[in-house]
Amino acid sequence: MSVLEEIIAGVREDLDARRARVPDAQIVRRAEQAPAARDALAALQGGRDDVAGVRVIAEIKRSSPSQGELAGISDPAALAREYERAGASVVSVLTESRRFNGSLEDLDAVRAAVDTPLLRKDFIVEEYQVHEARAHGADLILLIVAAMDDARLRGLLHLTESLGMHALVEAHTPDQIDRAVAAGAQIIGVNVRNLKTLDVDPDRYEALAAHLPDDVVRVAESGVQSAAQVRQYARAGADAVLIGEALVRHADPAETLRGFRIASRRSG
Numbered sequence: 001m002s003v004l005e006e007i008i009a010g011v012r013e014d015l016d017a018r019r020a021r022v023p024d025a026q027i028v029r030r031a032e033q034a035p036a037a038r039d040a041l042a043a044l045q046g047g048r049d050d051v052a053g054v055r056v057i058a059e060i061k062r063s064s065p066s067q068g069e070l071a072g073i074s075d076p077a078a079l080a081r082e083y084e085r086a087g088a089s090v091v092s093v094l095t096e097s098r099r100f101n102g103s104l105e106d107l108d109a110v111r112a113a114v115d116t117p118l119l120r121k122d123f124i125v126e127e128y129q130v131h132e133a134r135a136h137g138a139d140l141i142l143l144i145v146a147a148m149d150d151a152r153l154r155g156l157l158h159l160t161e162s163l164g165m166h167a168l169v170e171a172h173t174p175d176q177i178d179r180a181v182a183a184g185a186q187i188i189g190v191n192v193r194n195l196k197t198l199d200v201d202p203d204r205y206e207a208l209a210a211h212l213p214d215d216v217v218r219v220a221e222s223g224v225q226s227a228a229q230v231r232q233y234a235r236a237g238a239d240a241v242l243i244g245e246a247l248v249r250h251a252d253p254a255e256t257l258r259g260f261r262i263a264s265r266r267s268g
């Protein structure tokens with residue numbers, strides 16, 4: 001089994017347990033009754049400019065399969081407020097529990113704390129999880145092309161948009177970019193982390209970005225350890241970058257985020 005398949009097997013077990021507590025009809029109702037979603041697409045659009053710099057999706061990430069424990073993060077709401085003040089365009093909240101030590105409770109706490117659009121970062125493969133994301137205040141969800149066939153990708157994307165949210169559709173190969181485009185994705189992320197080996201190769205972004213159409217929001221995912229890397233992604237055409245480890249490991253995540261944004265403004 002690949003790492004992705006192993007993670008999804010665990011996600012499905014946890015999902016079954018939640019579904020037994022909150023049945024489908026109830027989660028659908030909760031999603032319908034939630035306050036309207038914020039416009040994450042608009043927050044990420046516009047590309048890099050002299051005022052805003054590259055857009056940043058700042059992630060709340062306690063642990064990861066590749067690195068183990070990254071940061072304690074006892075108060076995700078406080079970290080989200082710092083990200084918001086430092087100019088994050090979107091805050092990403094990992095809700096997968098087994099490998100990333102996240103939860104829907106984290107999403108609830110962050111939703112109550114900030115007005116910035118929120119990404120539910122998880123391994124979403126079922127409609128139930130899309131309703132759940134909306135019910136817990138998400139505005140954007142992650143859909144990983146490698147985790148599903150075309151029919152499911154289209155179906156989940158359609159459901160996401162029908163609930164007023166947007167999807168960050170994640171690709172790792174040119175073929176997956178084509179599949180994301182064909183499904184109608186408006187926001188496409190190129191993740192430079194190989195999901196089989198977990199190795200990160202930031203140079204892959206530029207090679208793969210050449211396959212992205214001009215009319216989608218382009219997100220460079222993973223592998224930012226420095227302002228220079230943010231500049232490299234911006235020069236390669238990224239409208240936004242998704243950053244986890246480098247922020248949460250730093251003693252001052254907000255200052256680090258500010259520095260990254262300023263660096264991208266000066267990239268020329």
Ligand SMILES: O=C(O)c1ccccc1NCC(=O)[C@H](O)[C@H](O)COP(=O)(O)O
Binds near residue numbers: 003061067195223
């Ligand atoms: O982070 C991992 O080890 C990982 C392993 C397997 C699947 C997904 C994984 N990470 C999810 C992400 O995409 C990253 O959290 C996100 O892009 C931020 O990356 P980074 O800035 O390198 O923490």
